[in-house]
Amino acid sequence: MIRVGITGVGVISAIGKTAPEFWDSVRQGQSGIRPIRSADCSSMRFRNGGEIPEYNPNEYFDERQVQFLDRFAQYAVIAAREAIKDSGVELTPEVRAETAVITGACVGGQSATEEGFYNLYKRGKSRVNPLTIPLTMANAGASHISMEFGLMGAGFTLSTACSSAAHAIGLAYWQVRSGGAPLAVTGGSEAPFTFGLLKAWEAMRVVSPTTCRPFCRDRDGMSLGEGAAMMVLEPLESARARGAKVYAEIVGFGMSSDASHITHPSADGPAVSMQRALRDAGVRPEQVNYINAHGTATEVNDPMEARAIRQAFGPHTDRIAVSSTKSMHGHALGAAAAMESAATVMGMYHGMLPPTANFTELDPACDLDVVANLARKAEAEYALSNSFAFGGLNATLAFRRV
Amino acid sequence: MQRPWQMTTKMNNELAERVRMVIAKHMRIPPENITNESTFADLGIDSLDGVNLLFDIEEEFDISIEDDAARSISSVAQMVDGIEKLLAAKSENPAPSASAS
Numbered sequence: 001m002i003r004v005g006i007t008g009v010g011v012i013s014a015i016g017k018t019a020p021e022f023w024d025s026v027r028q029g030q031s032g033i034r035p036i037r038s039a040d041c042s043s044m045r046f047r048n049g050g051e052i053p054e055y056n057p058n059e060y061f062d063e064r065q066v067q068f069l070d071r072f073a074q075y076a077v078i079a080a081r082e083a084i085k086d087s088g089v090e091l092t093p094e095v096r097a098e099t100a101v102i103t104g105a106c107v108g109g110q111s112a113t114e115e116g117f118y119n120l121y122k123r124g125k126s127r128v129n130p131l132t133i134p135l136t137m138a139n140a141g142a143s144h145i146s147m148e149f150g151l152m153g154a155g156f157t158l159s160t161a162c163s164s165a166a167h168a169i170g171l172a173y174w175q176v177r178s179g180g181a182p183l184a185v186t187g188g189s190e191a192p193f194t195f196g197l198l199k200a201w202e203a204m205r206v207v208s209p210t211t212c213r214p215f216c217r218d219r220d221g222m223s224l225g226e227g228a229a230m231m232v233l234e235p236l237e238s239a240r241a242r243g244a245k246v247y248a249e250i251v252g253f254g255m256s257s258d259a260s261h262i263t264h265p266s267a268d269g270p271a272v273s274m275q276r277a278l279r280d281a282g283v284r285p286e287q288v289n290y291i292n293a294h295g296t297a298t299e300v301n302d303p304m305e306a307r308a309i310r311q312a313f314g315p316h317t318d319r320i321a322v323s324s325t326k327s328m329h330g331h332a333l334g335a336a337a338a339m340e341s342a343a344t345v346m347g348m349y350h351g352m353l354p355p356t357a358n359f360t361e362l363d364p365a366c367d368l369d370v371v372a373n374l375a376r377k378a379e380a381e382y383a384l385s386n387s388f389a390f391g392g393l394n395a396t397l398a399f400r401r402v
Numbered sequence: 403m404q405r406p407w408q409m410t411t412k413m414n415n416e417l418a419e420r421v422r423m424v425i426a427k428h429m430r431i432p433p434e435n436i437t438n439e440s441t442f443a444d445l446g447i448d449s450l451d452g453v454n455l456l457f458d459i460e461e462e463f464d465i466s467i468e469d470d471a472a473r474s475i476s477s478v479a480q481m482v483d484g485i486e487k488l489l490a491a492k493s494e495n496p497a498p499s500a501s502a503s
Contacts, residue, residue, distance in 0.1 A: 045469055205453050205469050220470070263450045299473070300449065 004176045005239045005246040005402065008087025008232030009342050010079035010187075013329045014050035014225055019082060022229075022329075022339075023346045029357040029373045031328045033211045033223045038193045046207045050225030050330020051193055068131060069144060070109030071191035075228035075335070076141025077148060080185050084149060087232035088244055089183060091149060099151040100181035101142045102172040103230075104164030104188030106334030107197060108138035114194045138334075141189045141228070153181045159334065162294070164188050166337035166387035166395035169231065170253035173397075176233045187338035189228030198224070204263075206298050212331070213358045214295035214324035215302050215366040222296040225330020229338035231345075236402070248345040248399045251382070252281025258392025265301060265388055270294075270308035273394035274384060278312075281382075281398040285313045288320055288398075289380040290353050292344045293368075294388045295324020296331055303365035305386065310367070321378065323371040327357040337387040341397055344385050348401045351379050417489075418482045424458045425478070441477040463489060 009019045014032025016022030025032065035041075036049045052075075057066050060078050069077065080101075089095070112135035116128035134140060139157035146155050154175060158167045165188025172186035192198070201207050201224060208221035239246055254276025258269035278285060293305055310317045325343045332339055343354045352375040359372040385397045418438055426433040429445060436445060442452060456472050459465075459481065465488040475481050 203453070203457060205456070205472055209469065261448070261450070264448060 002177050002179055003236040004173055004233050004250045005236040006231050006248050006250060006345050007089065007234055007239050007244045007246055008083040008085070009229070009247060009346060010082030010086060011227070011229045011339060011342050012052060012075050012078045013227035013229070013332070013339055014052055015328050017052065019086065019342065019346065022342065023350070026325060026328060026343050026346070026354045027350070027352060027375045029328070029355040029375065031211060031357040033330055036193055036198070039195045039198050041198060044198060044202045046202065046209050048208070048211060049193060049223055050328070050332065052227055068134070070112045070135040070140060072105060072109055072189050073140040073144050075191060075226070076103060076189035076230065077144050079187060079189065079228035079230040080145040080149070083185065083187070083230040083232050087234070089232060089234065095183055096150045096152060098153045098182050100154040100172055100175050100184040100186070101146045101151050102154065102168045102175070102184060102186045103142040103145070103157045104159070104166070104168035104334045104338065105138040105141055105157055106159060106161050106164050106190055107192055109136035109140060110192060110194045110197050112136045114196045145185055151185065160393045160395070161389035161391055162331065162333055162336055163387040163389035163393050163395045164334035164337070165229070165341070166385065166397055167255065169337065169341060169397055170255065170395055172233055173250045173253055176235065182234065184233040185230055186233060187228060187230035188335040190333045190335040191226050192224055192333055193226055208297065211358050212297045212327045213360060214293065214297040214327055214356050215363055215368060215370045216297070216360045217363040218360055219297040219302065219363070222298050222326070223330045225326070225332035225336070227329065227332055227339065228335050229342040231338070231341065246402045247349040249402050250397065251400045252277040252283065252398030254278070254280055254396045256394045258394070260392055263390050265304050265392065267304050267307040267311055269392055269394050270305060270386065270388050271311035273396045274308070274312040274386065277384060277396035277398045283382055283398060286316050288313065288382045288384060289378070290344070290383040291320055291322045292340045292354065292383065292385040293322050293324045294386045295326055295356065297324070297326065301388070302363065305388070306366040306368050318369065320369065321353050321371050321376060322368040323354050323356040325354050327359070337385060337395070337397070341385050344383050345399055347375065348380055348383060348399060351377060353378050353380060414482065414486055417485060418478070420462060421459065421478060421482050421485065424462050425455060428455055428458055436478060438479045438482065439477070443476070459485065465489065465492060
């Protein structure tokens with residue numbers, strides 16, 4: 001098996017339009033959850049979300065390109081550009097021919113869908129923009145990344161709600177580990193701030209009217225987020241041979257299904273997902289120092305996740321630092337696991353554990369060592385990143401410090 | 403602080419009947435199986451059913467139920483009480499008409 005390193009990271013999010021800006025905010029526990037501007041929330045029970053401040057597509061794309069890219073695909077390309085540049089990898093024709101692009105997206109091109117349907121249903125138009133289908137499709141991000149860089153290996157997009165990017169990164173890891181691809185660009189992107197979709201989230205009654213406070217006694221729901229994070233994965237050996245910076249090594253990937261309820265999570269499925277990631281990595285539970293939690297700050301998720309961690313780690317749970325960076329970038333659905341993996345591996349690279357921002361007081365039902373408000377200086381040897389989707393589809397990534 | 407839901411009032415029979423019908427329709431159970439004393443757990447109503455029921459109730463009575471109030475409802479009686487309060491508040495403070503704005 002080939003060992004796999006992360007050599008490039010790109011992020012565009014509410015707390016930074018580049019990976020270094022993102023890390024700087026994470027380190028300081030700065031939350032980007034603010035009043036949403038790109039959609040009218042005046043009729044909603046919530047106003048706040050992790051929105052990218054003053055995003056202007058023309059800073060990244062010419063006007064002709066913008067016509068072909070919904071926001072979620074724009075974010076995917078922007079993050080991929082940064083990740084590839086950051087990796088310093090040379091995209092020779094031989095490498096390009098085999099490079100995989102594997103992304104996660106939950107809702108796809110929601111703005112394009114809603115604009116088209118608004119014209120039909122509300123404005124009485126009889127036609128929609130002919131680009132509605134290619135703008136909307138969830139794989140548009142992966143396709144535009146492959147087109148921009150001429151990457152002709154395996155290309156696909158996974159859609160497993162809040163676990164999408166974790167499944168994408170996990171499968172990209174397995175591709176590189178097995179020798180199926182010499183390089184992979186992987187992560188997730190999402191742009192959920194559209195009127196119709198926000199109303200749908202409002203109807204679920206899980207969105208906070210204030211802000212996201214994972215594991216706190218006074219938490220009152222999740223906050224949505226937008227953006228993208230992409231990573232470049234390549235064999236550790238060749239990365240070292242070319243003198244590349246390596247943020248961390250990916251060492252394991254685990255998946256499971258709750259097989260119980262379409263929205264209500266169980267602790268068993270997530271516990272098994274973590275155990276399988278450890279098994280895949282050949283790592284003992286006692287070796288894990290940090291978990292980047294799914295940590296949505298909903299009433300149900302956080303105590304369930306605490307139980308799942310204890311189920312998987314037993315008494316060692318008390319020696320694991322846990323945090324949820326959703327408190328800063330928001331819950332970016334299909335991009336969530338990519339942002340959280342980025343925060344985790346940048347933390348490992350800098351010898352810091354990312355914090356949970358907006359932290360007030362620990363909920364006794366979430367009996368964990370939560371890293372509160374400011375990054376904690378610590379060298380995590382092994383770290384996990386958890387994602388648990390609606391529909392009970394769980395995924396856990398395992399990383400090792402290099 | 404005591405929430406409006408937690409104050410007990412005389413049960414409004416007509417209103418309670420409408421609530422029972424909404425629950426019966428959503429859960430596909432006979433209305434006679436639903437009493438004012440039934441808890442959501444008794445009726446097999448889980449969190450997602452609860453969200454759906456609140457939606458149906460909001461439609462039936464043309465009211466809007468806040469999230470934190472919604473979280474404290476776990477029985478038919480609490481639901482009926484809450485709706486009574488919201489309907490009372492609505493008749494005291496009707497929404498401003500379009501001509502008034």
